[in-house]
Amino acid sequence: MKIxxxxxxxxxxxxxxxxxxxxxxxxxxxxxxxxxxxxxxxxLPGGESTVQGKLLKELDMFDIIKKQIQNGMPVxxxxxxxxxxxQNLSNDTHTYFQTLPVRVKRNAYGRQLGSFHTEGSFxxxxxxPMEFIRAPYIESVQENVEILSTIDEHIVxxxxxxxxxxxxxxxxxxxxxIHAYFIEIVQQTSTS
Amino acid sequence: MNENRYELxxxxxxxxxxxxxxxVTTPEQAKIAEAAxxxxxxxxxxxxxxxxxxSGVARMSDxxxxxxxxxxxxxxxxxxxxxxxxxxxxxxxxxDIDYIDESEVLSPADDVYHIDKTTFKxxxxxxxxxxxxxxxxxxxxxxxxxxxxxxxxxxxxxxVRHMRKMNQQIAKITALRADELYDEAKNLKVPYELVEYxxxxxxxxxxxxxxxxxxxxxxxxxxxxxxxxGVFVGSGIFKSGNPEKRANAxxxxxxxxxxxEMLAALSADLGEAMxxxxxxxxxxxxxERGI
Numbered sequence: 001m002k003i004x005x006x007x008x009x010x011x012x013x014x015x016x017x018x019x020x021x022x023x024x025x026x027x028x029x030x031x032x033x034x035x036x037x038x039x040x041x042x043x044l045p046g047g048e049s050t051v052q053g054k055l056l057k058e059l060d061m062f063d064i065i066k067k068q069i070q071n072g073m074p075v076x077x078x079x080x081x082x083x084x085x086x087q088n089l090s091n092d093t094h095t096y097f098q099t100l101p102v103r104v105k106r107n108a109y110g111r112q113l114g115s116f117h118t119e120g121s122f123x124x125x126x127x128x129p130m131e132f133i134r135a136p137y138i139e140s141v142q143e144n145v146e147i148l149s150t151i152d153e154h155i156v157x158x159x160x161x162x163x164x165x166x167x168x169x170x171x172x173x174x175x176x177x178i179h180a181y182f183i184e185i186v187q188q189t190s191t192s
Numbered sequence: 193m194n195e196n197r198y199e200l201x202x203x204x205x206x207x208x209x210x211x212x213x214x215x216v217t218t219p220e221q222a223k224i225a226e227a228a229x230x231x232x233x234x235x236x237x238x239x240x241x242x243x244x245x246x247s248g249v250a251r252m253s254d255x256x257x258x259x260x261x262x263x264x265x266x267x268x269x270x271x272x273x274x275x276x277x278x279x280x281x282x283x284x285x286x287x288d289i290d291y292i293d294e295s296e297v298l299s300p301a302d303d304v305y306h307i308d309k310t311t312f313k314x315x316x317x318x319x320x321x322x323x324x325x326x327x328x329x330x331x332x333x334x335x336x337x338x339x340x341x342x343x344x345x346x347x348x349x350x351x352v353r354h355m356r357k358m359n360q361q362i363a364k365i366t367a368l369r370a371d372e373l374y375d376e377a378k379n380l381k382v383p384y385e386l387v388e389y390x391x392x393x394x395x396x397x398x399x400x401x402x403x404x405x406x407x408x409x410x411x412x413x414x415x416x417x418x419x420x421x422g423v424f425v426g427s428g429i430f431k432s433g434n435p436e437k438r439a440n441a442x443x444x445x446x447x448x449x450x451x452x453e454m455l456a457a458l459s460a461d462l463g464e465a466m467x468x469x470x471x472x473x474x475x476x477x478x479x480e481r482g483i
Contacts, residue, residue: 007210007447008210008447009209009210009211009231009446009447010207010209010210010211011203011206011207011209012210013209014206030447030448030451031447031448031451031454046206046207047207047208047209047210047211047231048207048208048211048231048232048267048268050226050229050266050267051211051229051230051231051267051443054227054229055229055443055444055447058440058444059444059447059448079207080207092266106266107266110288111262111268111269111288111289111290112200112201112204112268112289112290112291112314112315113285113288113313113314115200115201115203115204116196116200117196117199117200131199131200131203133200133203133204133207134204134207134268134290169203172203172206
């Protein structure tokens with residue numbers, strides 16, 4: 001199994017460190033030529049969605065990655081990554097892949113003073129540590145979107161087929177359960 | 193400041209990695225910077241080249257002007273306060289700034305003490321010429337470090353010097369025996385625990401950006417290859433012939449800093465770079481402020 005980590009900007013190294021600890025090999029996607037590699041899944045890391053979205057488009061990577069996601073390639077998207085996947089953004093006219101049928105609010109908790117740490121449940125897991133950094137949340141979901149986590153009445157993690165969209169940053173914590181959960185999805189996809 | 197807040201503040205810097213933070217003086221410039229791919233903007237009344245030219249006392253910017261920039265963009269907004277001027281920092285925190293740069297570019301307000309940044313909720317970035325300075329600022333509560341460079345000159349020589357120096361000192365500490373770390377802490381004038389952290393992890397405890405004199409995609413690539421985790425570009429963009437195009441090119445150069453062919457394409461036809469001044473021609477070395 002090989003996972004491609006989108007590395008145009010942001011906290012991609014943190015995801016790579018967790019993949020390393022889980023014994024999963026990975027490559028970085030920085031330019032179009034990198035998309036020629038074989039890989040089984042994608043990670044869209046935290047960072048600035050405006051920067052990442054722009055670079056993916058201008059470096060000519062956007063359409064290929066969108067097609068991969070549409071064709072069912074598993075994707076783990078955190079924070080900015082969630083914004084890239086969202087079908088709609090309630091407070092921004094930009095949209096990106098639009099493969100995840102949810103409406104997301106950017107910077108939903110305000111500026112850095114609104115950033116916070118908490119613990120909550122995520123699907124089958126309890127007491128998952130969650131770092132919210134100038135984070136978005138999900139305002140509404142369409143049918144068939146499974147809600148995995150809700151904090152203070154706001155949806156902060158969903159699954160839709162092979163897409164995992166998360167407002168917070170599992171890559172910043174030692175708890176690797178969410179990445180392991182994603183790896184399981186990747187394994188199921190590649191064997192089916 | 194509780195420990196969670198400091199972690200959250202270091203983590204915001206992690207989100208900026210691989211990105212370019214641009215100096216802007218108006219909401220219009222901020223929008224150009226955001227559209228060009230800035231991962232954050234530094235709001236200030238005058239860019240360093242003009243501060244240098246105007247001389248006199250350089251202070252924190254008008255909060256109204258900073259708020260205008262906050263309203264104009266969706267990316268993080270940083271602003272500078274004078275070294276040691278904790279009241280300016282309190283004001284910036286009160287307007288909900290995302291990051292404060294306790295900056296040598298402004299006139300220092302205190303020639304002995306830096307701000308006790310552990311008493312603030314908002315994060316601070318501070319400049320450092322070497323590892324000792326970096327660790328002293330981190331001990332005071334800084335959650336991000338940048339090289340001091342020599343702002344407003346377009347001359348990258350000092351940023352290079354500071355980055356190399358920090359790397360060399362980190363390599364040295366990594367190679368020391370555990371029982372030699374106490375003396376190294378004494379030499380660097382920093383707490384033992386921070387030296388021990390560097391010894392174990394081979395890196396600073398916070399994100400480290402390059403700043404000062406970066407004017408071209410090649411400058412940005414140079415700093416990234418030397419180990420910077422991102423770059424600040426000040427006067428280099430809005431003092432150049434075609435700010436938009438140059439900003440775009442520097443953003444892409446930071447992402448693909450090891451691809452010389454792409455860098456060649458990005459460096460072509462950018463119009464006039466800022467003229468700049470050489471280090472030797474400068475009367476005032478801002479990097480000497482606040483060590």
